[in-house]
Amino acid sequence: MPTYADLNMAPPKSWDEFEDIVCSAAKNRWRNADFARHGRQGQRQDGVDVFGNDDQGRLVGLQCKNTVSGLSREVVLDEVGKAESFKPDLAHLYVVTTGPTDKPLQEFVRELSQTRAQGSKFKVSVLFWNDVWQDLTLDESRLFQHYPQLKPATAANEPTHDQRLYEELKALLAFDPTVRLFRDHDFRGPFSRAAIRPLFEFYDTWDSPEREFMDPELQEGLAKLYAIGGRLAEGLAMRTVPVGNGDFASVFSDNQRARGPRPPEVIEDARVLNEEAREFVPVYERFMRRCREKLVR
Incomplete structure (x- = not known):
């Protein structure tokens, strides 16, 4: 059965779009969401458009060349020279092109990388559009960010992933009784433990990839x-x-209450909790309203 990786998708014409795609593909290749574009248009790039740590924690840089017709050896050498100025020092530079796979260029870059490694300099590799596409398709959520037209149509009445997630969150962390307590309660006094239990469940379970919004x-x-x-x-x-x-x-x-007035540390604990609760409530309200605006049809 054909997969997204099997599609013969043409590379983007826009250099800006290409850099965004390369950044997403790098996150997938090295399973690290912290890859980022380097600086902004007009700033010196030092031979690096995208950077981050690979799956072994080494700093790698990617130089994007929107060159559909192919990539020359001279351009590779020029970008390697520029990347020498990148700080901190790279462990590996990937020159990424929208061009088709080029066997002679691959051989040239392998030999160049080997020579540099012998001199304790960063290694070099070349990635072609086919490599980028294969990496991008490793995570469908990132693929659909750049190619929403590939996302399968859902049935008219079938909720989307984000809609299901919103309904799940509403059911778990409802305004009543949990958020209302945080809005109205003064933590100098006692409160129901059952009322705050949903917050602990939210904190325990909502940091997983399955509970990430596509938006x-x-x-x-x-x-x-x-x-x-x-x-x-x-x-x-x-x-x-x-x-x-x-x-x-x-x-x-109860033991402190039996001994007499509240000590200063108890007063401070209540003050901190009141402050944290008042900070939480407006963030919750803004987020739930924005979810409703975007997801409720």
Whole structure:
């Protein structure tokens, strides 16, 4: 059965689009989402358009050449020379071209890389459009970001991945009772442990690749919500204890209450939790409203 990798897709004509595609392909090739484009248009690139760490933690750079007609040896040597100035030093430079696979050029680059390695200089490889395409198809979500026309059509009434994710999040981290408690409660007093349990489940389970939005804006919003929610969850775990019959929790333990007035550290714990809760609520509200705007039809 044919796969996306089998498609004979033409390379992009735009150099800017090509660099974006190469960045996504690099993330897939080395399983590292931290690859990034180097600087912006008009800034000196030092022979590197995209950089990041490979799957062994070594710094690699990619120089993108939108040269459909092919890549010359002179251009490769010129880009290698420029990349010598990149800081910190590269372990490997990949010259990436939109051109077709060129066996003589591959041989030239292999010999060049071997000579450089003997002199303790970074290695060099060449990647052709076919290599980039193969890497890009390793992750369909990134493939569809650049080629949305390839995404299979869904049935009219079938929810998308993002719509299902939004409904799952609404069911788990509903406004009532969890977020309402964070909005209205003063943590100087006790609160229901059951009411905050969804926040802990959110923090425990929503950092997996299966729970990432396809929409970049929504995924960025989820990441922010997760970070702020995580700080609040950790604060609640560290600063509160069960009180009474165990159904409630408080910064002010039963033993401390029996000994007298609240000590300064208890007052400080309540202040911090109130601050973290007030920070969490507006981020939650903005994110859920944006999800509704984009996903509810």
